[in-house]
Amino acid sequence: MLHIGAMKTGTSFVQSVLGNNQELLAERDAVFLGGAFGVQSRAVRDVLNLPKQPGKNKRKWRALVQPVGAMDPDTTAVVSMEFLSFASDRHMGPFLNPLRNSHATIEVILTVRDQSRVIPAQWQTYTRNFGDESWPDYLRRIEPSRSRRVTRSRAHRTFHRAQDITPMLERWSRAHGIAKTHVVTVPPPDAPRSELWDRFCAAAGFDGSGVDLDDVHDNTSLGFGSCEFLRRVNAHLADVPPRRYRVGMRALARDVLAPLRASESRPVLDRRAAEYAATLNQELREAMSDSRFELYGSLDDLPVSSGFPDLPRKAASAPEAEVRAATLAVLDHLEATTDVAVGARPSKVDDLIATAGQALRRANGWNA
Numbered sequence: 207m208l209h210i211g212a213m214k215t216g217t218s219f220v221q222s223v224l225g226n227n228q229e230l231l232a233e234r235d236a237v238f239l240g241g242a243f244g245v246q247s248r249a250v251r252d253v254l255n256l257p258k259q260p261g262k263n264k265r266k267w268r269a270l271v272q273p274v275g276a277m278d279p280d281t282t283a284v285v286s287m288e289f290l291s292f293a294s295d296r297h298m299g300p301f302l303n304p305l306r307n308s309h310a311t312i313e314v315i316l317t318v319r320d321q322s323r324v325i326p327a328q329w330q331t332y333t334r335n336f337g338d339e340s341w342p343d344y345l346r347r348i349e350p351s352r353s354r355r356v357t358r359s360r361a362h363r364t365f366h367r368a369q370d371i372t373p374m375l376e377r378w379s380r381a382h383g384i385a386k387t388h389v390v391t392v393p394p395p396d397a398p399r400s401e402l403w404d405r406f407c408a409a410a411g412f413d414g415s416g417v418d419l420d421d422v423h424d425n426t427s428l429g430f431g432s433c434e435f436l437r438r439v440n441a442h443l444a445d446v447p448p449r450r451y452r453v454g455m456r457a458l459a460r461d462v463l464a465p466l467r468a469s470e471s472r473p474v475l476d477r478r479a480a481e482y483a484a485t486l487n488q489e490l491r492e493a494m495s496d497s498r499f500e501l502y503g504s505l506d507d508l509p510v511s512s513g514f515p516d517l518p519r520k521a522a523s524a525p526e527a528e529v530r531a532a533t534l535a536v537l538d539h540l541e542a543t544t545d546v547a548v549g550a551r552p553s554k555v556d557d558l559i560a561t562a563g564q565a566l567r568r569a570n571g572w573n574a
Contacts, residue, residue: 207410208301208314210378211288213368214327215317216392216402221286222423223403223414235281236412240270243287250287253300268304275308282412283310291316291374292367298381306383313385314378315409317402318371318490319392320508322483326473328365330428333437334455336444337361340437341430342521345479369486372493379498389494391503405502429470431528432463435536435559438529442563446572454570462539463532470528476521480514526555533558537565544569 211217224231224238231238240246249266256263274283293301305312329337329344339347339361347361356362379387388409393401399419407414428436436455443451475483487508494501533555537548540562546569552558567573 207282207284208290208312208378209284209286209406209410210293210314210316210374211291211368212316212318212371212374213288213291214324214331215288215319217286217288217317218425219402219422220317220406223417223419224284224286226421227417230417231412231414234413235278236410236414237273237277237281237283239273239283239285246270246285246287247289250285250289253297254289254292256297256300264300267301271304271308274305274310279311282410284410293377295377298377302381302383311385312383313388315388315390315406316371316375316378317390317392317406318494318508320394320483321369321486321490322475322480322509323392323395324369325365325475325479325483328368329473330433332361332364333433333440334428334459335364336440336448336451337364338437338440340523341434341473342476342523345476345521349478349482371490375493375496375499386500387498388500388502391501391505391507393503393507409500409502426460426464427467428459428463429467429528430473430524431470432459432466432532433473434524434529435463435532435562438556438559439533439563439566442560443566443572446567450570450572454566454572458536458539458566462535466532466535469531471525473524474521475514475517477514477517477519479521480517481512484510484512530555530558533562536562540565540569 209217209220221243225243228238228241240249249270252263252265253267270285271283277283290301302312325345325348328348329341332339332344337344337360339359344361347356347359348365351357351362375387375389378384390402390405390409393405403414403417403419436459488510490508491505491510493499494505534551537551537558540546541548546565548561548565552561
């Protein structure tokens with residue numbers, strides 16, 4: 207069973223439940239291949255690097271799925287890694303050939319979510335990975351456009367790579383060797399926490415009852431001001447090697463910015479963006495009406511209402527007070543936990559953020 211994403215659809219939650227309950231699930235003939243998300247992630251990332259170094263970049267994936275050939279036909283072997291949704295046609299063979307050669311029955315699960323909830327989550331991911339478009343600008347960048355300047359922008363490319371669901375469904379469902387394609391809708395925020403897991407298990411075909419959901423990892427979520435701090439400080443960190451950036455910023459988000467979330471606001475769609483989200487939801491509904499796909503959940507989880515009179519005509523930026531508080535929290539943390547001396551705090555927020563950028567460079571050794 208290949209759970210291919212998409213991003214921002216509860217994949218971290220599902221992966222955490224799979225990883226934390228391996229003994230119980232194994233008793234029910236469900237195996238989380240590789241035993242850890244990191245093992246699966248590295249294998250998938252390597253294949254996505256093809257056609258570079260084909261021998262090296264196929265090795266980890268082959269090793270990950272090799273045990274499938276010796277498993278009982280009634281056993282469900284699971285790979286859950288959202289970057290599988292990034293696969294192009296040229297990656298289908300390297301991903302599927304080892305499974306076809308093992309004579310396994312290959313099925314795919316794609317989780318999908320209301321796009322009005324996905325768009326803010328994607329912007330947050332964007333700000334945590336060098337993104338520098340403000341929330342209002344991001345909403346315009348991700349829209350369909352004939353302008354190459356827009357479509358080649360990082361905001362547009364990364365959003366559509368992660369959220370062009372119909373091409374994902376077509377590519378994977380039509381690939382040679384795929385027996386079934388299941389689509390799971392993410393339930394609304396007020397649903398029981400177990401609902402997504404129950405739907406996933408129904409699609410995967412194993413008994414997931416009785417698992418421990420108390421120690422489940424969800425992605426660390428940030429508030430509006432913290433995301434705005436990140437996207438503005440990114441301008442001062444553009445030359446940092448990506449891997450080193452992510453290590454440092456992941457810890458910063460978890461330890462410093464995430465605790466501020468309760469006191470921060472959330473980004474709100476404007477009317478135009480909400481209409482676009484509803485259009486994307488309608489496209490999802492139409493794609494999922496194909497008889498090739500088995501639906502778990504409800505199309506009502508993808509609302510297609512229009513008008514949105516309660517939303518603003520133009521999206522608001524994050525409150526400067528929140529951005530200042532997030533920046534000061536970062537500087538206080540660096541002074542308390544490293545040997546970096548920050549000194550006086552500038553009064554202007556932009557200057558304060560620039561100071562934080564330099565302090566982050568020194569604390570993480572990013573100036574070398």
